Amino acid sequence: MxxxxxxxxxxxxxFKSDIPKALMQINGTSLLERNIKAMTPYCDxxxxxxxxxxxxxxxxxxKIVINSGKGSGDAVLKxxxxxxxAPDDSCFIMWGDxxxxxxxxxxxxxxxxxxxxxxxxxxxxxxxxxxPMKKDKVLVRFSKFGEPISAGFHDLSIFYCNAIELLExxxxxxxxxxxxDENYVHKHNNEMEFLDVFNETDLRANILxxxxxxxxxxxxxxxxxxLVDEENF
Numbered sequence: 764m765x766x767x768x769x770x771x772x773x774x775x776x777x778f779k780s781d782i783p784k785a786l787m788q789i790n791g792t793s794l795l796e797r798n799i800k801a802m803t804p805y806c807d808x809x810x811x812x813x814x815x816x817x818x819x820x821x822x823x824x825x826k827i828v829i830n831s832g833k834g835s836g837d838a839v840l841k842x843x844x845x846x847x848x849a850p851d852d853s854c855f856i857m858w859g860d861x862x863x864x865x866x867x868x869x870x871x872x873x874x875x876x877x878x879x880x881x882x883x884x885x886x887x888x889x890x891x892x893x894x895p896m897k898k899d900k901v902l903v904r905f906s907k908f909g910e911p912i913s914a915g916f917h918d919l920s921i922f923y924c925n926a927i928e929l930l931e932x933x934x935x936x937x938x939x940x941x942x943x944d945e946n947y948v949h950k951h952n953n954e955m956e957f958l959d960v961f962n963e964t965d966l967r968a969n970i971l972x973x974x975x976x977x978x979x980x981x982x983x984x985x986x987x988x989x990l991v992d993e994e995n996f
Contacts, residue, residue, distance in 0.1 A: 764807045764848075764849065764853075765805065765808075765853050765872075766808050766848075766852065766854040767799075767802045767806035767809035767857075768827075768839065768842050768843075768854060768856050768857070769785065769795065769857055769858075770812045770838050770857070770859055771783050771859035773814075773831065773860075774814075780984055782820055783813070783817050783859065784859060785811075785860060786821075789862075794859065794860070794861075795811065795821075795859060797862060798857065798862065801863055802855065802865075806855065806868075809825060810826065810842065811825065811827070811859075812826075812827045812838060812842040813827070813829075814828070814831035814832075815829070816831070833954070833955050834954045834955035834956050835858075835957040836933055836936060836937075836957040836959060837955040839929075839933060839957055843926060843930040844930070846926070849927075851925075853923065853924065853926055854924055854926040854929065855921065855923055856921070856922045857922070858921075858980065860980055861921065861978070861979060861980035862980075863921055863979075867882060867976060870973065871971070872923070874971055875923055879925065879967060879969070880922065880923045880969060880970075880971045881918050881922055881961075881968055881970050882919045882922075882970075882971045882976065883917055883919060884916070884917060884919065884972075884973060884977075884978060885914070885916055886917045888914070889914075889915055890907075890912075891903060891904070891905055891918060892912050892913065892915045893915070898969075899969060900965075901961050902961070903958045905958075908951055916970055917978075918958070919980075920980045924968075929960075932960055932966040933960055936955065936959065936960050936963045936964055937955060939963060979994070
């Protein structure tokens with residue numbers, strides 16, 4: 764089985780809109796509808812992952828409702844726990860505040876060999892930097908936590924993983940955060956950031972450099988409108 768999870772459970776405190784970012788419209792069609800259409804030829808099942816607070820906005824038939832608020836990694840973990848995953852199953856994980864086209868799904872499937880893939884582009888000043896360390900291992904640095912960022916790879920808001928391995932490593936990460944062992948201190952304020960699973964566990968992963976793929980993701984209403992204007996949809 765190949766699953767597609769579109770994560771739309773965030774509180775979006777910086778986004779000043781009454782509707783979730785995933786439901787923003789471009790020429791009468793929401794980002795969510797566009798992403799589901801692009802993802803459909805490459806997945807057996809696609810789920811919208813939303814929260815108990817915003818679920819009333821989402822009318823999609825396949826919906827996973829979770830209690831949010833503990834971080835993007837926690838949202839992905841809770842969604843995976845609701846699926847009946849087999850050892851060889853894989854999954855696309857993508858953020859609802861991004862727009863992907865079918866090309867990236869085809870490229871990820873072609874290059875996937877059981878190890879998580881992080882499609883990236885090279886940027887002079889990435890918001891998040893993905894650093895290849897060695898075969899099947901990456902390091903992630905976050906500018907929002909004041910970590911040193913240099914020119915390098917930035918993720919494209921989508922990931923392709925072995926579903927069982929990802930689930931197990933997210934559980935391991937969660938256990939470390941919740942464990943009362945005073946010897947463990949999570950440097951990101953015990954927020955379960957999804958990308959931190961690559962730092963906090965030995966989850967296997969490689970960067971896939973997509974030099975000519977343009978990312979479409981945003982945090983604010985102004986950024987969304989700017990991207991729409993630039994793309995001239």
